[in-house]
Amino acid sequence: MREKPRRLQLPEKLRWNHNAWYRRWLLRQLPSRAGSALDVGCGLGELARQIRADEVTAIDASARMIERASATSAGVRWIQGDVLTHDLGRYDVVTAEASLHHLPLRVGLTRLAELVGPGGRLVVVGLYRTATRADRAMELVTLPANTLVGLVKALGGGEEPHDPEMPVVMHAPTLNEIRAAAAEIVPGARIRRRLFWRYSMVWHAPEVH
Numbered sequence: 001m002r003e004k005p006r007r008l009q010l011p012e013k014l015r016w017n018h019n020a021w022y023r024r025w026l027l028r029q030l031p032s033r034a035g036s037a038l039d040v041g042c043g044l045g046e047l048a049r050q051i052r053a054d055e056v057t058a059i060d061a062s063a064r065m066i067e068r069a070s071a072t073s074a075g076v077r078w079i080q081g082d083v084l085t086h087d088l089g090r091y092d093v094v095t096a097e098a099s100l101h102h103l104p105l106r107v108g109l110t111r112l113a114e115l116v117g118p119g120g121r122l123v124v125v126g127l128y129r130t131a132t133r134a135d136r137a138m139e140l141v142t143l144p145a146n147t148l149v150g151l152v153k154a155l156g157g158g159e160e161p162h163d164p165e166m167p168v169v170m171h172a173p174t175l176n177e178i179r180a181a182a183a184e185i186v187p188g189a190r191i192r193r194r195l196f197w198r199y200s201m202v203w204h205a206p207e208v209h
Helices: 023-028 063-071 105-114 133-155 175-185
Strands: 034-040 053-060 076-080 091-097 116-127 190-194 198-204
Touching: 023 091, 023 116, 053 063, 053 091, 063 076, 105 116, 105 175, 133 190, 175 190, 175 198
Parallel strands: 034 053, 034 091, 053 076, 091 116
Antiparallel strands: 116 198, 190 198
């Protein structure tokens, strides 16, 4: 009796890392070499290890995340602490990959802007909440694209499952709320709606004259 072909377990296999999808784009927004860089909400440190800077600092509120990140990499200064209150300097580059939406929006964005030195750069990839017709229209593209990418990854062996220690946000600001906050706190920031329920923000801090 011939064995029936096994079917892909799509609900499980289609779970892939939407944040990592934009990591190459994020890294391209950074200067070819920076003096100092800070990665906020670094998790296991995948992004921090790829930032091209003379000094890279990575901070996360989770002691377990920092313990695991620091065990697999040298050359990065790992800090366990709250970015809102921890004593930090100012940096040529500040990155926040899937971390700003874990903070109160205006408080968090203000703090990130304060950490950017004169002429420095803030680059954010974050999650936004679907709320408008434009958001729902984007989902007409996002949903099939998500399935297609998930299938390709599943056929290629898939990805590591979501780490259960990684925090999951159940509520994020809307894109309109993000744009309104940015207009006040980081005027001139370039914000774009992205696939897979993400947005990007790039802000160049003014030079001091």
